[in-house]
Amino acid sequence: MADQGYDVIVVGARCAGSPVAMLLARKGYRTLLVDRATFPSDTVSTHLIHPPGVASLQRWGLLDRLTATGCPPIGKYTFDFGPLTLGGAPGTDDSPFAYAPRRTVLDKLLVDAAAEAGAEVREAFTVEEILVEDGQVTGIRGHAVGGSAVVERARVVVGADGRNSVVAKAVRPGQYHERPPLTCGYYSYWSNLPVHGTFEIYSRPGRGWAACPTHDDLTMVVGGWSYAELAEHRDDIEGTLLSAFEAAPEFAERIRGATREERFVGTSVPNYFRTPFGPGWALVGDAGYNRDFITAQGITDAFRDAELCAGALDDALAGNRPYDEALGEYQAARDGQVLPMYEMTAQIAALQPPDAQMIQLVTALQSNQELMDAFARVNSGATSPAEFFAPDNVGRILGQT
Numbered sequence: 001m002a003d004q005g006y007d008v009i010v011v012g013a014r015c016a017g018s019p020v021a022m023l024l025a026r027k028g029y030r031t032l033l034v035d036r037a038t039f040p041s042d043t044v045s046t047h048l049i050h051p052p053g054v055a056s057l058q059r060w061g062l063l064d065r066l067t068a069t070g071c072p073p074i075g076k077y078t079f080d081f082g083p084l085t086l087g088g089a090p091g092t093d094d095s096p097f098a099y100a101p102r103r104t105v106l107d108k109l110l111v112d113a114a115a116e117a118g119a120e121v122r123e124a125f126t127v128e129e130i131l132v133e134d135g136q137v138t139g140i141r142g143h144a145v146g147g148s149a150v151v152e153r154a155r156v157v158v159g160a161d162g163r164n165s166v167v168a169k170a171v172r173p174g175q176y177h178e179r180p181p182l183t184c185g186y187y188s189y190w191s192n193l194p195v196h197g198t199f200e201i202y203s204r205p206g207r208g209w210a211a212c213p214t215h216d217d218l219t220m221v222v223g224g225w226s227y228a229e230l231a232e233h234r235d236d237i238e239g240t241l242l243s244a245f246e247a248a249p250e251f252a253e254r255i256r257g258a259t260r261e262e263r264f265v266g267t268s269v270p271n272y273f274r275t276p277f278g279p280g281w282a283l284v285g286d287a288g289y290n291r292d293f294i295t296a297q298g299i300t301d302a303f304r305d306a307e308l309c310a311g312a313l314d315d316a317l318a319g320n321r322p323y324d325e326a327l328g329e330y331q332a333a334r335d336g337q338v339l340p341m342y343e344m345t346a347q348i349a350a351l352q353p354p355d356a357q358m359i360q361l362v363t364a365l366q367s368n369q370e371l372m373d374a375f376a377r378v379n380s381g382a383t384s385p386a387e388f389f390a391p392d393n394v395g396r397i398l399g400q401t
């Protein structure tokens with residue numbers, strides 16, 4: 001890694017890029033953070049941050065700033081399967097709450113924290129090209145709005161630029177565990193739909209939806225169906241959602257009495273892992289790994305990647321460890337931590353009725369608060385699905401009833 005203008009250039013300044021830039025700038029690295037967007041600005045994403053993601057904010061000293069914005073804490077997840085409903089606490093003693101901050105608020109807070117740490121931030125700056133010399137990424141070419149092209153060089157370019165990453169397109173990383181889009185999801189915001197600090201999840205064959213509190217006394221409701229039905233319902237999102245809600249009459253009645261305050265937004269996403277590093281480049285967040293949004297893990301995953309990747313880059317740039325070894329460990333840690341949730345997400349996104357074993361399991365959880373808390377922690381990512389669904393653990397749960 002030759003000495004260049006910056007130590008690190010980070011492309012993309014939302015929940016993956018800003019934390020990477022912040023963490024590296026705090027270590028004293030010359031860091032440039034660019035995004036074609038300006039902040040505050042919205043992006044197509046609902047915004048539940050599970051307690052493990054909230055723990056990252058806490059570690060970085062940013063949780064107090066988030067709570068100061070008036071974002072309500074979420075201390076309970078409920079799972080309404082139709083015949084039965086479970087309810088449990090998704091967090092741990094150290095990080096008991098989830099939050100669902102608007103991205104306009106969260107992403108701005110993160111960009112500001114990166115700038116405060118000493119990263120140079122350029123908003124409204126579009127990266128057009130990733131510079132590669134002899135197989136090594138050496139910098140970027142881009143432009144500010146209305147400006148002419150400029151070149152910036154760095155020892156490492158980090159792609160935190162989302163699913164359509166310009167960095168990934170340039171370096172063509174290997175992709176693995178790929179799956180096509182599984183669901184399509186649409187969301188909006190309602191007033192007069194109180195959910196009392198709860199993330200409500202509803203599961204019906206072929207349909208799923210959820211509601212959680214966010215800023216300004218609004219409740220975000222997101223719902224969806226199989227990707228195979230995308231074209232069939234594209235022209236009547238609201239009607240399709242409202243008819244799905246009828247399968248949960250109490251919820252249908254509550255939302256009928258509420259007011260939708262914003263338009264519907266939605267999309268579908270592919271599922272993949274990308275090799276997240278190579279000579280002079282690294283990928284974090286959706287640029288490196290993506291899963292269906294039905295388990296709401298993306299922001300929490302982006303925070304985890306940011307911390308792992310920044311730690312690995314620090315090791316490599318400081319000369320403590322070889323680059324490939326440090327970054328290889330980032331990849332191994334990421335993959336090891338997310339694979340069980342990736343598989344669980346694909347299963348949930350199939351929107352199939354539960355099989356006999358699942359019915360037996362959730363029936364066994366019902367009315368045992370400790371077990372329902374454990375189930376909520378699996379869905380929040382605080383406990384790995386590999387641990388919870390291990391045959392021994394399932395056997396223990398079934399044996400308790």
Ligand SMILES: Cc1cc2nc3c(=O)[nH]c(=O)nc-3n(C[C@H](O)[C@H](O)[C@H](O)COP(=O)(O)OP(=O)(O)OC[C@H]3O[C@@H](n4cnc5c(N)ncnc54)[C@H](O)[C@@H]3O)c2cc1C
Nearest residue numbers: 012015016036045046047048127161162285286296298299
């Ligand atoms: C419908 C939907 C619902 C979701 N719900 C949740 C949820 O409830 N909870 C959750 O945790 N996750 C959710 N996710 C996932 C979550 O949105 C993503 O995982 C998360 O936003 C990834 O963050 P990121 O920083 O990697 O990428 P992004 O948020 O996509 O940010 C990438 C940034 O890169 C910038 N950029 C891209 N190209 C360039 C370029 N050439 N030059 C300069 N800048 C560039 C973009 O402007 C953008 O600001 C949802 C996703 C969708 C689609």
